[in-house]
Amino acid sequence: MHKKLFIPGPVDVREDVLLKMATPQIGHRTKDASALQRRISDKMRQVMYTKNEILLSTSSGSGLMEGAVRSCTAKKAAVFSVGAFGKRWYDMAVNNGVPADLYTSPLGQPTTAAMVEEALETGKYDLITVTHNETSTGIMNPVESIAAVVSKYPDVIFCLDTVSSMGGTKIEVDALGVDICITSTQKCLGLPAGMAICSISEKALKAAEKVPHRGMYFDLLALYQCIQKKDYQYPSTPSLAHMFALDYQLDNILNEGLENRYARHLAMAKTVREWAKKYFDLFVDEAYTSNTLTTVKNTREIDVSALNKALGEVGFQISNGYGDLKDKTFRIAHMADTQHETLTALLTAIEEILKLKA
Template sequence: MSIKLFIPGPTDVEPDVLQQLATTQIGHRSKTATELQKRISEKLQKLMYTDNTIILSTSSGSGIMEMAIRSCTQKRAAVFSVGAFGNRWFDMAKRNNIPADIFTPEPGKGVRPEMVEDVLKTGKYDVVTITHNETSSGIMNPVDTIGEVVKQYPDVLYLVDAVSSLGGAKIEVDKCGIDICLTSTQKCLGLPPGLSVASVSERAYNRAKDVPYRGYYLDLVNVVDRVKKNYQYPTTPVTPLMWALDYKLDKILEQEGLDHRFARHEKLANIVQKWALKHFDLYAEDGFRSHTVTTILNTKGYSVAELNQALMERGYMISNGYGSLKEKAFRIAHMADRQEDDLLDLLSIIEEIWNL
């Protein structure tokens, strides 16, 4: 029995998109590969509202996260975290011997621009990292207003993890002043896992040139140099996923359209959040709630594990709370190509199982 996934990645993949993975293999140094990678870059620039260089990485989004913080930090990184994946930036910094400090709002609260201002005015930092959309907490940070603060500090680079939001929420990279904006294929883009992408500003590229120990596989300068030269990569790329990404970007840009796609995600979020407030409560504060995944407080003390087992018997799957929120909360994702009818069916089944 197939399971409809309402988890924050991986998401369900449409059959016609999966079929693209079977495209005939090509030489990754061939003209065909160059043309494929160039098309993908141009389409991603439209999705991300940017003129910056686009890079692809045969890794999860964590690969480009590590590339970004390692290649761009000369002095010290200020990591703003509202959950487990914000914490990951800080863990990566420590494991790479990069000076960094972590700043965390109260539980359920988002990162406010004034919090970033208070940190940057110390003059200690040359990098800011933000998780745009935190799947563990269901918090979406305001990368636009935070970006306005960062712009006041010309020597500070702005790195944004948009793994669980790009393609589901509008992120105007250039307008926000984002130097590196990264995502993965298995979430809002509705593709299998295994490929991550990012936009890279000239500021980030030039900064990285002055950072001596960038590693090899995740060397930002080496990757950008190859892309600028001929849309190639230093190591073997995952061409099957590139075929699928090329095809899926056409569906997003030309068939659904960006405005409609963003509005659909926001509508689904509003449906789930209204339902949650009727029966339970929400972890994220008002004004900072995600458009792609909702974290619902388990105020009635039901077993989330048992709920998920019952849901799977009916062909659905949600997520338990993450980390310390396990069984204290549950998460319903509404991203990628999820439609309203399926979401309403899921909520109705939960009401039936828990007799709400």
């Protein structure tokens, strides 16, 4: 039995989208390949609300995260973490020999504008990384107030991880002044894992020119220069299967309507939040809860693994808490092409299995 996935990626993928991955291959150095990749970039600019260039990478989002911090840090990076995936950006910097400082919020607490202001006013940093949506804790950071602070430091490159939120909530890249905005396919965009996408500003490209050792595969400047020179063709062989599916799925997303898509995600988020408050509790302050995933505080001390096993028998799967939060929380994702009626069926199944009473 296929289990309906309510985990924070990979998500369930529509059958028609999966079938597009079986499109017969074409030469990746052909005009058809260029046209395919150009179409994707044009559509992603709409989803990201940006005029900046789009880069595609046959990798997870982590590949472009590493590429960003390595390619564009000439002096030192300030890495802000609200969970495991923000911390990963710091580990990437350290393992690439990039000077970096880590600013960590307590679990369940956001990165604040005041924290960013305090760091940037030191003048030590030329790049900042922020996690927009952290799936380990269920936090959606207040990116608008953070962006207002970063805008006062025009020489700082602003990198934003939107891997688990782009396409599920409105993120206006240019209005926020984001220089490198990173996402990937297996979450709100509703495709299988295996491709990452980022926007990159002229400011970030100029910054990269001053960095001598940017690596090779994830050298963002080299990727940019290659697609300009070779008409949207990349230096390495890309996953055309993902591109065929992404081109098709972006049409689905735009046809649904971006505002409609965001409203659907928010409605599902509100349903899960109310359900969590009725039977358990929310792990994070509701002011910072994610629109694409809810982390539920396990106030009843249920056996989350046993619950998931029972859910599997009726065709559903959720996620246990991540790392130190295992069994202390559990996570219900509500993203991509998930529909409200399927979500409510999941919640009803949990109530029946646990015999919940408010």
